Amino acid sequence: xxxxxxxxxxxxxxxxxxxxxxxxxxxxxxxxxxxxxxxxxxxxxxxxxxxxxxxxxxxxxxxxxxxxxxxxxxxxxxxxxxxxxxxxxxxxxxxxxxxxxxxxxxxxxxxxxxxxxxxxxxxxxxxxxxxxxxxxxxxxxxxxxxxxxxxxxxxxxxxxxxxxxxxxxxxxxxxxxxxxxxxxxxxxxxxxxxxxxxxxxxxxxxxxxxxxxxxxxxxxx
Amino acid sequence: xxxxxxxxxxxxxxxxxxxxxxxxxxxxxxxxxxxxxxxxxxxxxxxxxxxxxxxxxxxxxxxxxxxxxxxxxxxxxxxxxxxxxxxxxxxxxxxxxxxxxxxxxxxxxxxxxxxxxxxxxxxxxxxxxxxxxxxxxxxxxxxxxxxxxxxxxxxxxxxxxxxxxxxxxxxxxxxxxxxxxxxxxxxxxxxxxxxxxx
Numbered sequence: 255x256x257x258x259x260x261x262x263x264x265x266x267x268x269x270x271x272x273x274x275x276x277x278x279x280x281x282x283x284x285x286x287x288x289x290x291x292x293x294x295x296x297x298x299x300x301x302x303x304x305x306x307x308x309x310x311x312x313x314x315x316x317x318x319x320x321x322x323x324x325x326x327x328x329x330x331x332x333x334x335x336x337x338x339x340x341x342x343x344x345x346x347x348x349x350x351x352x353x354x355x356x357x358x359x360x361x362x363x364x365x366x367x368x369x370x371x372x373x374x375x376x377x378x379x380x381x382x383x384x385x386x387x388x389x390x391x392x393x394x395x396x397x398x399x400x401x402x403x404x405x406x407x408x409x410x411x412x413x414x415x416x417x418x419x420x421x422x423x424x425x426x427x428x429x430x431x432x433x434x435x436x437x438x439x440x441x442x443x444x445x446x447x448x449x450x451x452x453x454x455x456x457x458x459x460x461x462x463x464x465x466x467x468x469x470x471x472x473x474x475x
Numbered sequence: 476x477x478x479x480x481x482x483x484x485x486x487x488x489x490x491x492x493x494x495x496x497x498x499x500x501x502x503x504x505x506x507x508x509x510x511x512x513x514x515x516x517x518x519x520x521x522x523x524x525x526x527x528x529x530x531x532x533x534x535x536x537x538x539x540x541x542x543x544x545x546x547x548x549x550x551x552x553x554x555x556x557x558x559x560x561x562x563x564x565x566x567x568x569x570x571x572x573x574x575x576x577x578x579x580x581x582x583x584x585x586x587x588x589x590x591x592x593x594x595x596x597x598x599x600x601x602x603x604x605x606x607x608x609x610x611x612x613x614x615x616x617x618x619x620x621x622x623x624x625x626x627x628x629x630x631x632x633x634x635x636x637x638x639x640x641x642x643x644x645x646x647x648x649x650x651x652x653x654x655x656x657x658x659x660x661x662x663x664x665x666x667x668x669x670x671x672x673x
Contacts, residue, residue: 262579262630263607267600270615273662277593279517284488286517289591290509291495298503307581321487323582323597328487332494341497349493350485363501377561378634406632408579410606422635423562442633444564458610460626465633 256400256409258318259311263410263453285324292331299338300368303378304432308404309333339364371434380439382424387468388443392418394471396445404432407470415474416447419463427467440468521590524555525638526659528588533643534652543567546638550588560587560636566629567640568666573624574639575613575666577605578631585636589661596665606630616667639666646672 261267280286296306309330310318317329335341342361351358374380388394398413406428422444426437445466449457485493498504528550532539542549546565550556563585566574578584579602584592595601595616605612609626613619620626629637641663647655650673662668 259580261599261603264599264603267598267603270600270604270612271595271598273593273595273616273667275660275662279521279591280513281594282488284491286513287495287509288487288491289516290512291491291498291504293512294504294508295498298498310581316484319599320484323592323594325487328491328494332490335494335498340503345497346490346493347485349497350489353489353493353496354485379561406580408630408632410579420564422564422633425634428633442635444635446627453607458608458626460609460628462606462628462630464630465635467633 255308255311255402255404257311258313258315259307260409262408280324288324288328288331292327295331295335295340299334299340300371301334301338302371302373302431302434304404304426304428305369305434306330306334307428308432309337311404338369339367369434374437378425379423380426380437382439382441384441386421386441386443388418388421388441388471388473390418390421393474394418394443394445395474396466397470397472401429403429405429405470407466408464410452411445411447411464411466414447414451416445416451418443419446420444422465425467427469429467429469442467443471445471516586516591520557520586522588522659522661522664523656524553524590525585525588525661525664526656527553528555528638529640529659529664530652530655532640533655539640542640550638555587557587559583560585561634563588563636563638565638565640566627568642568669570642571624573620573626573666574629574637575605575609575626576629576631576637576639577602579603579606580632583631583634583636585638588638589664593661595667613667616662618668639664641670644670644672 310326313329318326332346336343342364344361348358348360395415396411422442424439424441426439430436430438442465444463446461446463449460532542542565546563582592582597606628609628658670663670
């Protein structure tokens with residue numbers, strides 16, 4: 255989907271943060287708790303890694319950005335749990351208010367409604383019987399499409415032409431896996447693009463590779 | 476509901492505590508398992524793993540070749556594998572070729588060798604800009620590259636993860652593998668810095 259998460263090439267973010275070798279893994283204790291809670295909640299809610307990423311990209315701008323990386327994990331975690339009716343939508347807010355001394359009635363526990371989903375194997379790599387549709391060195395174009403649901407086709411490469419650099423192990427397709435509509439494994443290609451193809455004649459000279467699933471690509475001829 | 480921001484949003488720390496309570500009191504999660512996850516990423520799974528891989532590649536040409544041919548297998552030889560490391564591709568930086576890694580869509584990162592990503596990697600400015608003006612971004616981050624250095628940016632959009640094998644600095648010929656490990660930084664293994672001689 256074309257949302258806040260698809261950041262490649264977007265403007266208005268200011269300078270990059272300076273690297274620091276002193277940075278702790280979790281800057282504040284809640285960040286570690288949110289990290290662990292989220293990893294466990296993917297299982298509790300019956301979700302998968304792609305559905306978790308889709309939960310993140312469904313957050314609004316404020317929920318995605320305001321409390322940083324683990325803030326968006328926390329918000330996506332709650333969204334997964336409410337989607338699966340493990341929690342009522344108002345449950346976390348109500349409990350948090352009670353924790354800080356308010357007297358709030360908490361909503362009843364709903365009847366869980368987990369997605370009808372089970373993986374066929376661990377991880378994301380899968381065997382695909384069909385031969386790859388594209389060969390190393392072949393020119394390919396990233397399709398110019400804007401799916402309403404989850405995709406791992408970044409906006410900034412859509413419609414642009416590159417060259418297949420590597421054929422990576424086949425993997426399940428995030429576009430359907432995130433929606434519990436099947437693993438649909440596909441071949442994955444590292445496609446190399448020139449900076450001027452992506453950003454025009456005034457771009458810095460550099461190359462970029464990005465992993466694209468077979469259904470994201472079309473022949474140029 | 477948390478998908479909509481509002482000015483009276485309850486702070487994340489308190490919402491985290493509330494969420495943990497709600498799941499724990501129903502027996503849906505075990506706080507001891509949470510503690511293990513947190514401790515593991517605070518102490519065991521971090522850039523020291525990647526530095527061990529790099530130092531070995533610098534001192535063992537056959538290992539270096541295996542690492543570049545099949546990163547996942549060569550990294551597993553040293554005992555590093557797990558979440559976010561199903562398939563790791565290693566690319567080598569040299570005097571004339573510079574690789575740098577990003578994930579524009581979220582913040583995918585090779586956890587088994589580098590641990591969890593640092594703030595700058597997860598920051599929108601890095602995610603948005605390094606695929607558009609990498610030379611300028613690297614300069615802002617303190618890395619000036621000569622004009623004739625070819626830059627390749629790797630956007631980690633699938634489950635493939637990228638690790639940069641930094642260039643071994645001059646003046647380190649006499650150092651042992653253990654001493655080299657201490658020189659290798661996380662930032663160099665993502666490609667926003669070079670390894671400096673001591």
